[in-house]
Amino acid sequence: MAPKPKEKSVSKSRSRERKGRCFLCERETNITCSSCKKVYYCSKEHYIYHRQQNYCFPFRVVWRSGKGKCMVASRDIDAMELILFDQAVVVGPRNRGETVCLDCGKSVDSSYTCGFCAFPVCGERCQVGKSHQIECGLLKSLSSLKDKHQIYRWITPLRLMLKMAENARVHRQVKFLMDHNSSSLEEDEQVMLDSKDILEILLKFDQLKQFTLEDFLWIRGILKTNCLMFGEESMRSLFPHFSLMNHSCRANAKHTIYIQNRKISVQAQTDIKEGEEIVINYVTFIQGTALRREKLRSVWNFDCFCERCRDPTELNSHLSSLRCGKCENGFLTPENPLDKESDWVCSVHKYRMSGRACLELVQGIKEYLYCSERVTTIQQLEKDLEMFCQYLHPQHHLLMLLKRNIISLYSKLPLKVVERRGFLRIKELCEESINVLGLVDPGYPLWKAETLKDLGTCEMNLARTDFESGLIQRPEFLERVKSSMKIVEQASNCKSCIKIERKMDTGAPLKEEKS
Secondary structure (H helix, E strand, C coil): CCCCCCHHHHHHHHHHHHCEEECCCCCEECCECCCCCCCECCCHHHHHHHEECCEECCEEEEEECCCEEEEEECCCECCCCEEEEEECCEEEECCCCCCECCCCCCECCCCCECCCCCCECCCHHHHCCHHHHCCHHHHHHHCCCCCCHHHHCCHHHHHHHHHHHHCHHHHHHHHCCCCCCCCCHHHHHHHHHHHHHHHHHHCCCHHHCCCCHHHHHHHHHHHHHHCEEECCCCEEEECCCHHHCEECCCCCEEEEEECCCCEEEEEECCCECCCCECEECCCCCCCCHHHHHHHHHHHHCCCCCCHHHHCCCCCCCCCCCEECCCCCCCEEEECCCCCCCCCEEECCCCCEECHHHHHHHHHHHHHHHCCCCCCCCHHHHHHHHHHHCCCECCCCHHHHHHHHHHHHHHHCCCHHHCCHHHHHHHHHHHHHHHHHHCCCCCCCCHHHHHHHHHHHHHHHHHHHHHHHCCCCCHHHHHHHHHHHHHHHHHHHHHHCCCCCCCECCCCCECCCCCC
């Protein structure tokens, strides 16, 4: 009788088939999430980042040529569904060198100083605050320095490095991030020239003995590339997993920051298909292409080549287009929107205008509109709108912002002074904003909540006005009120945010380990 085949080889084959890559670090592993069965993970630490409070976060991190690390959907994600929940590993002053309270970030005048390190704080409460206590002992050695402005630039890097030295998990999270070569060699040399004495004093402490001067520059680059502005004061924060999301000028996700808990949640703004990249907008979405690309280059040191940036009309939104001065119906758009020096060409008869002249025209109008001495009444803004429509496309981002201001001014007026034509004007402007801005920021963005709320309130007031004047009967009035309530409900959906605590599958609070 023929011998039975060995089971061992079959088992090995099946084992190889089950292997995949960790959803976060792409390390080869054969452990899959038993709940969603969509991702692999390599350790308990990474499993906690995937599953919290019986919920599997639907993302994984992959490497893509030309982009580096990208966050993609591990399954189909519905709009408004939770994608990620992250905790800040550090919060501190921004890289400005301004004198601020080292605990809360408010501007201070040095009238009250910490009794231990002699650095300015707001008062007794901030003196013993949790944030300031991280570096207070080390700053005492620098209290004798007359010019402390350079020190403020290094407070946040110092806090992060102290946390990295204390907690190996934080160290691993930070090493996973990219700095996009955020500073040039000349800039690094100048920074080192200005701050070398301060950094060398700090490196003498036992807590920082594992670091070097180059590490300070590296951490500075990580923070410059990945930090978010935090709160209303001059603070910034680093969320390590949130930082893995790339930019697109047409985002499919949005985020909400919880200041008190120092956490951030990310929700799908639109439906996202499995394997599709999850992207957020690093800059103000309503800005034109030239302004967005300039900001991305100066702050994050990269150029955006998304679909919107490549399209001269910005996906038919015309947020940058200018009116042609040589014909009635033509509009100027950049011949090559990826080159700010490119000529702008008329859509009708190919009249050309230099890119520099176009940008100077827009800048001049912007300076006029945002002059602090201007009177901002509805009548004045309507006059400005009529005047600048001679130079800009009616949907240009400066005019869309102007229209948003008109809506805001109407909303502040008492109802009894707003006539029917006023409500009709609000409705017109709100619908235009939703239709135009929705082309570049679709789904359920936060700005849409305010616009829908204004539209719903306007529709309700318009129905009331028409009913009271006898233009409509009660059944139609009730139907229009019902429709307006649905619009307000949509506004609520845009503004909704997720509140979730970090817990294990057992329901016990998640403990931050130092392993």
